[in-house]
Every structure is written in structure tokens, then in C-alpha cells.
Amino acid sequence: MITHVLVEEQEREHLIWMDLALEMAEKALQAEEVPVGCVFVREGRVLASARNRTNELRNATRHAELEAIDYMLSTPEIIAFPPSQRPLEGVTLYVTVEPCVMCASALRQLGIREVYFGCTNERFGGCGGVLGVNEALPHPVHTPYPCKFGYRRDECILILRRFYLTENSKAPVPRSKARRMLKTDISRIAGVDEGRSI
Numbered sequence: 001m002i003t004h005v006l007v008e009e010q011e012r013e014h015l016i017w018m019d020l021a022l023e024m025a026e027k028a029l030q031a032e033e034v035p036v037g038c039v040f041v042r043e044g045r046v047l048a049s050a051r052n053r054t055n056e057l058r059n060a061t062r063h064a065e066l067e068a069i070d071y072m073l074s075t076p077e078i079i080a081f082p083p084s085q086r087p088l089e090g091v092t093l094y095v096t097v098e099p100c101v102m103c104a105s106a107l108r109q110l111g112i113r114e115v116y117f118g119c120t121n122e123r124f125g126g127c128g129g130v131l132g133v134n135e136a137l138p139h140p141v142h143t144p145y146p147c148k149f150g151y152r153r154d155e156c157i158l159i160l161r162r163f164y165l166t167e168n169s170k171a172p173v174p175r176s177k178a179r180r181m182l183k184t185d186i187s188r189i190a191g192v193d194e195g196r197s198i
Contacts, residue, residue: 002128038095086111101126118156
């Protein structure tokens with residue numbers, strides 16, 4: 001279940017971790033990335049922190065959460081190798097924006113304990129914003145995890161606004177589609193004329 005936590009009900013410990021996630025989001029903004037930052041914490045200790053690097057690496061999967069997960073999985077002092085079925089068991093994630101469907105699914109598969117985030121992601125949210133990958137979708141193996149949001153919400157929204165006001169100058173420029181031909185013969189596109197079925 002996704003829970004909105006009112007400002008007056010937010011615990012100081014969670015706000016401190018969210019402040020660290022916001023620092024990572026600020027670093028992303030300075031690098032002209034979508035300003036999302038995260039911190040993974042276990043037993044009061046930061047295991048990893050990261051920011052979006054999609055523009056820098058020209059790779060749409062390089063979200064903050066996956067950057068940090070890759071670091072943790074490649075560091076034997078953090079995650080034993082080979083990793084267990086639930087390498088993030090007992091780990092809490094603090095992230096400025098609701099994890100997207102891709103990241104929310106990865107977190108569930110890796111056994112994250114819980115997630116705290118600042119603002120919802122109404123376009124790609126995987127924890128209830130668009131799809132409840134964290135627990136609304138049943139799965140026979142991967143256990144659900146709870147999400148709470150509203151932590152430093154205004155600050156998380158403002159840093160996103162700062163980015164979108166300046167436009168994304170490092171995003172790949174789409175190729176021109178002016179000379180493309182629209183294929184209208186469905187059977188040829190599907191390979192039916194070559195004896196293949198779809």
C-alpha cells in the first residue's frame with residue numbers, strides 16, 4: 001500500500017535520509033540530468049547513493065536506483081556474492097521521486113524492505129502513481145514492499161521544475177523522420193508474405 005505521510009507526521013530520521021537523496025538530485029541537476037537522487041540505507045548506515053545518469057551514459061536504464069543497485073551488487077562488502085534471492089532484504093530506499101515501473105519491479109525482485117519518496121511520478125510511477133508494481137500486482141515469488149511518500153515533497157517538486165524550465169540540453173536529439181515512408185501493408189510488415197506467422 002502506498003501511504004501519503006503528512007508533514008506533521010514525518011519522522012526526523014526519514015527526513016535526514018531524504019535530505020541526502022536531495023543532495024544527489026542536486027548533483028544530477030548540475031550534470032543536466034533529470035534531478036532524481038536516492039540513498040539506500042541498512043541499520044542506520046548508507047550502503048549506496050546515486051543520481052540519474054541517463055544523458056551522461058546515453059542509456060535510458062541508468063536511473064538513480066539502478067545505478068545504486070549495480071554498485072551494491074558489485075561490492076562484496078555490501079552484498080555477499082553470490083547474492084541471495086533477496087539481496088536487499090532489510091534495506092530501505094529513500095528517493096526523491098516515486099520509482100518508475102522498471103525500478104519498482106527491480107526493487108521488488110531484489111527484496112527491498114520499504115521505500116520512502118518525495119513526490120509521485122504521474123507518468124511512470126511504479127508504486128501506485130501509474131501501476132502498483134510494489135504490491136498491487138500479485139507475484140508467486142517476490143514479496144511486496146510498502147511505500148510512503150511526502151517526505152520533502154515540495155523540495156523534490158521544485159528541483160524537477162528547475163530542470164524542466166531550463167530544458168534538457170543533453171538529451172539525445174531525435175532523428176528526423178521527414179523522409180520515412182509509412183508502411184501500410186500490414187501483411188508485409190508482419191512477415192506473412194514470407195511464409196512466417198506472427
